[in-house]
Amino acid sequence: MEQGRTETAKPEVAEGWEPRIVGFLCYWCSYTGADGAGTARIQYAPNVDIIKVMCSGRIDPELVSTAFAHGADGVMVCGCHIGDCHYINGNHKTMARMPLLKRLLADLGIEPERFRHEWVSAAEGQKFAQLVTEMTEQVRKLGPLNWPGIMHSRGVGHGQDLRPWGE
Amino acid sequence: MTEAMTRNEQVRGEEPRIGVFICHCGGNISDVVDVRRVAEEIGKLPNVAISTTHMFMCSDPGQGLIQEKIKECGLNRVIVAACSPSLHELTFRRTLNRAGLNPYLFEHTNIREQVSWVVEDKELATRKTTRLIRAAIGRIRHLVPLEKRHIPIHPAALVIGGGVAGLTAARDLACRGIEVTLIERGDHLGGRMADLGHIFPTEDQANDLLRPLIQEVLATSKIRVYTHAEIEESAGTIGDFHIKICVGANGKPGEVVEAHVGVIILAIGLEEYAPREGEYGMGLYPQVITLLDLARELVKEKPGQEFTLNGRPIRNVAFLHCVGSRQHHGVHRPGPQGKINDYCSRYCCTGILHSACELKKRYPHLNIYEFFEDIRAYGRGHEEYYTKASEEGVRFVRFDPLRPPCVEKDPRGESPLLVRSIDRLTENMEVEVPADLVVLGIGLQARDMSKLIDLYRCSVGADRFLLEVHPKLRPVELAVSGVFLGGSAQGPMDITEATAAAAAAGSKAAAMITQGEVEMDPFIAKVNEDLCTGCRICLSVCPYDAISRDEEKGIAIISEKLCTGCGTCAASCPSNAIQQLGFNDAEVKSEVLALLGVPEQEPVGA
Numbered sequence: 001m002e003q004g005r006t007e008t009a010k011p012e013v014a015e016g017w018e019p020r021i022v023g024f025l026c027y028w029c030s031y032t033g034a035d036g037a038g039t040a041r042i043q044y045a046p047n048v049d050i051i052k053v054m055c056s057g058r059i060d061p062e063l064v065s066t067a068f069a070h071g072a073d074g075v076m077v078c079g080c081h082i083g084d085c086h087y088i089n090g091n092h093k094t095m096a097r098m099p100l101l102k103r104l105l106a107d108l109g110i111e112p113e114r115f116r117h118e119w120v121s122a123a124e125g126q127k128f129a130q131l132v133t134e135m136t137e138q139v140r141k142l143g144p145l146n147w148p149g150i151m152h153s154r155g156v157g158h159g160q161d162l163r164p165w166g167e
Numbered sequence: 168m169t170e171a172m173t174r175n176e177q178v179r180g181e182e183p184r185i186g187v188f189i190c191h192c193g194g195n196i197s198d199v200v201d202v203r204r205v206a207e208e209i210g211k212l213p214n215v216a217i218s219t220t221h222m223f224m225c226s227d228p229g230q231g232l233i234q235e236k237i238k239e240c241g242l243n244r245v246i247v248a249a250c251s252p253s254l255h256e257l258t259f260r261r262t263l264n265r266a267g268l269n270p271y272l273f274e275h276t277n278i279r280e281q282v283s284w285v286v287e288d289k290e291l292a293t294r295k296t297t298r299l300i301r302a303a304i305g306r307i308r309h310l311v312p313l314e315k316r317h318i319p320i321h322p323a324a325l326v327i328g329g330g331v332a333g334l335t336a337a338r339d340l341a342c343r344g345i346e347v348t349l350i351e352r353g354d355h356l357g358g359r360m361a362d363l364g365h366i367f368p369t370e371d372q373a374n375d376l377l378r379p380l381i382q383e384v385l386a387t388s389k390i391r392v393y394t395h396a397e398i399e400e401s402a403g404t405i406g407d408f409h410i411k412i413c414v415g416a417n418g419k420p421g422e423v424v425e426a427h428v429g430v431i432i433l434a435i436g437l438e439e440y441a442p443r444e445g446e447y448g449m450g451l452y453p454q455v456i457t458l459l460d461l462a463r464e465l466v467k468e469k470p471g472q473e474f475t476l477n478g479r480p481i482r483n484v485a486f487l488h489c490v491g492s493r494q495h496h497g498v499h500r501p502g503p504q505g506k507i508n509d510y511c512s513r514y515c516c517t518g519i520l521h522s523a524c525e526l527k528k529r530y531p532h533l534n535i536y537e538f539f540e541d542i543r544a545y546g547r548g549h550e551e552y553y554t555k556a557s558e559e560g561v562r563f564v565r566f567d568p569l570r571p572p573c574v575e576k577d578p579r580g581e582s583p584l585l586v587r588s589i590d591r592l593t594e595n596m597e598v599e600v601p602a603d604l605v606v607l608g609i610g611l612q613a614r615d616m617s618k619l620i621d622l623y624r625c626s627v628g629a630d631r632f633l634l635e636v637h638p639k640l641r642p643v644e645l646a647v648s649g650v651f652l653g654g655s656a657q658g659p660m661d662i663t664e665a666t667a668a669a670a671a672a673g674s675k676a677a678a679m680i681t682q683g684e685v686e687m688d689p690f691i692a693k694v695n696e697d698l699c700t701g702c703r704i705c706l707s708v709c710p711y712d713a714i715s716r717d718e719e720k721g722i723a724i725i726s727e728k729l730c731t732g733c734g735t736c737a738a739s740c741p742s743n744a745i746q747q748l749g750f751n752d753a754e755v756k757s758e759v760l761a762l763l764g765v766p767e768q769e770p771v772g773a
Binding site for chain 1: 251252253277279280281282284285286287288291292294295298299302626690708710711731732733734735737738739747750752755756758759760762763764765
């Protein structure tokens with residue numbers, strides 16, 4: 001797997017490059033937590049753009065791979081803490097899926113640091129802000145991802161495929 | 168209705184014509200985000216028919232602008248970029264509705280809480296705003312008209328708590344012909360109020376008011392009353408709760424009774440602040456008691472006789488305000504949960520003034536002192552107690568909240584205790600007052616409600632009381648629908664306020680029951696029968712057991728009533744046969760793609 005990585009030369013980091021990170025947030029806890037950061041005027045990095053879903057259980061791994069395949073340098077998934085899910089235990093499914101997805105992504109040439117799965121409650125605005133800033137710096141260190149390029153160099157997909165592992 | 172349906176059919180066939188309305192929020196957004204530049208850039212995107220800004224989009228003129236443009240430009244999709252959707256999504260859905268557009272052809276982009284309030288850099292904030300609206304455009308292109316769900320409400324209510332609030336709510340519901348189950352954890356109805364004598368501001372005897380209320384509740388065939396009762400299990404959601412109640416007796420676990428109800432009122436009340444050992448001499452000196460201890464004493468005492476405590480005549484009484492309320496970090500020690508009570512308990516100023524007046528009336532020779540931080544006799548008829556106490560010669564000492572008074576043994580032995588304080592009313596003079604009795608005006612705090620919080624997913628405030636949806640707009644509703652706040656589980660209240668809250672909760676609950684149904688968002692999951700392979704994966708992930716398998720057809724079936732719209736099944740369906748309305752694959756995926764700047768490829772609406 002590591003071989004595949006070295007075949008692709010990392011693209012030059014363009015001047016003014018900023019990490020592009022997609023954040024999938026459940027509405028009841030994490031999205032409300034993010035709102036809380038705003039209400040408290042906690043400043044954080046602008047790089048994580050939020051996509052709202054009702055429950056983190058809705059986050060299909062395919063959505064994450066879609067983001068990576070189309071230019072995201074990182075993806076964050078946030079849901080209610082275990083035991084706090086608005087939908088009883090929707091987040092238990094998230095808890096089962098995400099570690100598996102992380103391994104799968106690693107197999108597909110994506111550094112594990114580009115994907116982060118965290119629990120953020122409606123009261124944890126401060127935590128959310130901190131996570132976003134941490135994640136942004138983490139991805140900044142790794143540089144741009146260019147996953148379509150990596151996959152293409154391995155003879156998989158053609159850069160625009162929504163399902164890079166072919167389905 | 169038919170007109171609306173026809174319009175919905177039309178929209179499905181039309182090319183999207185999107186209106187984007189960006190709010191300045193009076194500068195909250197536009198001081199950081201260059202909203203005009205955003206509007207200009209968004210206006211260049213395909214399918215955007217109009218992109219404009221307004222100072223306050225939620226105002227009447229702002230909503231008027233949206234309605235006007237829907238008609239003028241023939242819009243069939245609307246995006247509002249403003250505050251958080253939790254505040255105004257509903258407002259704008261209604262705006263669409265008024266303009267004859269299906270309210271679910273709307274997308275609310277959060278550019279205040281999630282952009283202008285958290286990003287200082289104007290350029291970065293402006294770019295982020297553009298990206299988020301672009302994402303909304305990706306999503307909204309795929310939205311289809313949806314209809315609200317109608318959930319039937321079982322015409323019965325559960326009231327938890329048999330204090331004055333619970334009794335009021337139960338009585339009010341029963342008066343409207345609604346079946347009520349009233350459960351009380353303790354051994355008697357009437358709660359804390361049953362311990363009191365005269366109550367402010369009406370000077371009624373508490374039990375003269377309670378007794379008829381309790382009798383009315385017990386006499387009504389509509390109300391089933393259980394004491395020593397607690398919820399054991401609760402299943403179901405709004406309109407259809409199935410609750411198992413454990414009814415014990417004398418501490419023994421008893422029988423389990425069941426209640427099938429449509430709505431629940433929480434009237435569980437609160438608890439008194441318990442001063443810790445040594446706080447203002449509590450526990451060290453028998454002469455230190457709480458305000459509620461005094462109230463219970465006064466019920467027993469006969470007016471006209473001498474006021475005694477433990478056989479010793481009392482001449483000097485000191486009241487201390489704000490004990491366990493309005494606490495300060497560094498001055499007061501946190502409670503067991505590591506929190507201080509930094510809020511005002513609201514009942515105690517008037518409670519103390521009222522007790523002082525009562526004592527003066529019965530025993531005019533008493534010297535009474537009040538040590539206070541501020542006097543907050545805010546209610547109707549409350550200020551009068553302050554005036555009266557002042558006239559009757561009650562002496563007021565205003566302490567510094569950071570240097571509260573101290574209670575100690577009188578070293579000279581002339582009086583059992585001394586209360587020392589500085590007095591801000593006399594330029595911080597040191598004041599020393601002899602006391603035969605020290606009465607602590609204890610505050611109120613939330614009781615341990617962890618089980619109910621867990622069962623009904625209640626929001627809890629930083630003060631540990633339950634949190635309403637909105638203090639002004641929806642003051643007695645919890646975010647969990649079908650559960651109402653009837654009284655002081657929501658915050659410190661006096662009897663007047665608690666009964667008002669209970670009556671409000673009762674009438675909200677009754678309205679829901681009378682209506683017979685509630686409208687709910689339509690974001691539930693649907694099965695495409697042609698794609699479903701009947702693999703049963705969705706059955707195993709649904710948190711609500713809302714999915715069953717039609718063995719004849721070999722496919723999954725989702726119960727509309729049980730589905731709450733989490734979308735977990737949609738994410739786990741290997742054949743993409745399950746789609747969550749409002750969050751289907753095309754909608755969410757296009758949102759991601761548009762966010763990342765991938766141009767839309769497939770035409771929509773064709």
